[in-house]
Amino acid sequence: MAGSLIKIDEEIVSSAVASVTLTGIDSTYDVYMVKYNNVTPSVDARSISLRVTKSGTPDTTSNYDYAYKVLNSASSFGNGAFTNDTEWQYLVADSVGTGTSESANGILYLFNFNNASEYSFITAEVTEINSSATARGNQGGGVHTVQSSSDGVFWFDTAGGNIASGTFTLYGLKK
Amino acid sequence: MATNLQFLQKVTSAGLVSSFDMNNIFDKGYDQYNIYLNLIDSSTNGGYMGLRFFDSSDTIISGNEYDWAGQQLKSYGSFDNTWRATSNSQIAPIFVSTNDDNRGGGTLIRVFNADDTSSYTFITAQSSTFMDSGLDGTKTIGVHKGAEKITGVRLVSQSNTHSLSASIYGVK
Numbered sequence: 267m268a269g270s271l272i273k274i275d276e277e278i279v280s281s282a283v284a285s286v287t288l289t290g291i292d293s294t295y296d297v298y299m300v301k302y303n304n305v306t307p308s309v310d311a312r313s314i315s316l317r318v319t320k321s322g323t324p325d326t327t328s329n330y331d332y333a334y335k336v337l338n339s340a341s342s343f344g345n346g347a348f349t350n351d352t353e354w355q356y357l358v359a360d361s362v363g364t365g366t367s368e369s370a371n372g373i374l375y376l377f378n379f380n381n382a383s384e385y386s387f388i389t390a391e392v393t394e395i396n397s398s399a400t401a402r403g404n405q406g407g408g409v410h411t412v413q414s415s416s417d418g419v420f421w422f423d424t425a426g427g428n429i430a431s432g433t434f435t436l437y438g439l440k441k
Numbered sequence: 442m443a444t445n446l447q448f449l450q451k452v453t454s455a456g457l458v459s460s461f462d463m464n465n466i467f468d469k470g471y472d473q474y475n476i477y478l479n480l481i482d483s484s485t486n487g488g489y490m491g492l493r494f495f496d497s498s499d500t501i502i503s504g505n506e507y508d509w510a511g512q513q514l515k516s517y518g519s520f521d522n523t524w525r526a527t528s529n530s531q532i533a534p535i536f537v538s539t540n541d542d543n544r545g546g547g548t549l550i551r552v553f554n555a556d557d558t559s560s561y562t563f564i565t566a567q568s569s570t571f572m573d574s575g576l577d578g579t580k581t582i583g584v585h586k587g588a589e590k591i592t593g594v595r596l597v598s599q600s601n602t603h604s605l606s607a608s609i610y611g612v613k
Binding site for chain 1 (some may be wrong): 444473509511525545561580581583586612613
């Protein structure tokens with residue numbers, strides 16, 4: 267018997283790729299969840315960014331707002347706040363390194379993605395070892411400020427590097 | 442048939458305890474586990490709770506192998522941004538400022554990579570509790586900096602005792 271958390275798409279990266287796309291968001295569910303673990307960039311101290319997809323294509327317009335609290339085990343906490351960016355750049359994996367066991371892990375919740383009359387919202391809970399080999403994690407959320415439906419999320423290194431590893435899984439929450 | 446959010450087991454403390462052990466709750470084939478923790482009561486007001494892991498031999502890991510950082514949110518005052526440490530003997534806070542009048546509270550702990558022998562084990566935790574002053578909450582991240590399999594969790598009360606129950610789920 268199926269439960270209430272339904273796996274829709276999964277990408278497992280074991281050799282470097284330029285990007286990862288999770289697709290399959292439609293009207294079946296109102297809320298979606300993304301789980302990711304052991305995500306690492308190919309280049310040290312890079313952030314993995316996120317865009318929404320429209321009909322499978324990443325939206326590159328300047329319509330991404332996001333804000334987060336930076337929890338840092340080794341220094342004072344910080345804040346991040348951005349409006350009209352071209353992606354959610356630091357929200358989900360921030361300055362992750364290529365050193366041993368340096369990686370990003372987290373949970374995203376996606377709200378209103380399939381609603382063509384509303385913006386697409388995400389929340390993020392992140393825990394990582396960064397390029398300084400210390401624990402940190404951004405806690406916050408973002409919004410794509412366009413009233414249109416989004417059908418997936420696209421992961422990439424804004425600075426042009428690759429994603430070296432990680433498991434990315436998209437779920438729907440049964441309604 | 443296992444589902445993508447699979448209930449694994451429930452663990453309940455024997456009344457008020459200073460350590461709450463959840464042994465052998467991992468190593469079930471999931472790359473992420475959720476622990477939904479119900480705080481039932483506390484012996485005194487205040488205090489906080491930390492977390493340690495059990496290794497693959499079911500031995501508690503109490504060395505200085507944990508990094509963590511947490512924000513304490515308060516309905517009654519300024520937030521506390523000073524909870525952080527590197528190379529520490531536990532991850533904290535899992536929750537803070539509990540109440541001895543049976544008012545309860547709750548925490549969600551997410552554990553990543555516990556079954557993985559070649560990765561560190563990471564957590565996020567968020568809580569909501571109530572003290573006489575008002576509502577308290579925490580948002581915490583942490584990591585055990587050892588590439589080894591983790592099989593369980595010990596929650597350690599710092600200055601009082603707690604009665605708790607936990608429901609553990611695997612996410613696949």
